Amino acid sequence: DSGVTQTPKHLITATGQRVTLRCSPRSGDLSVYWYQQSLDQGLQFLIHYYNGEERAKGNILERFSAQQFPDLHSELNLSSLELGDSALYFCASSVGVADTQYFGPGTRLTVL
């Protein structure tokens, strides 16, 4: 158990819908990262927040957005969902901005 929690574990929805994935970092960690893992794209870095502020952006679509709240939990919002958005979404956390990242168990999103 890494100490990073993600909810929900599974999510099934339809195309065009919007979903929110939630992540709680390890106690004391200020950084939260989001990744997408799919069969065709592999593990892709989406976005990094540090202490409430966006720190870095990776291959994140405009339909996706994220935020980190004052209590340091983070949410990833996915809108106008497409079949190709079906994937595992991982959250990771670290103490600072250049420290080891610890991964949560992931949320499996299925878009029908």
Add this chain to the structure above:
Amino acid sequence: AQSVTQLGSHVSVSEGALVLLRCNYSSSVPPYLFWYVQYPNQGLQLLLKYTSAATLVKGINGFEAEFKKSETSFHLTKPSAHMSDAAEYFCAVSGALGNNDMRFGAGTRLTVKP
């Protein structure tokens, strides 16, 4: 910008045999290098990391990796494979300071035969 290449998407070894998973990196700054393992239906777990200290890094479960700057490599090894080592292994690189934008390799699936 950083990137890693993992050579071989699938590696199969016999139980008790040497495990060697290959990773080459590209980085414009001194890199931090990582190996993660992912068991089926689970998240990624850190095996070991290199952060410019000793070039031979020992990790959990008997794994180790050696940083070779001249070869830009960070191969993962284990002297004797165990059935429980069957999993997907990811090599990753990030910049040393500032932006911790970690880039992962495509992964290598390790199969261990009895």
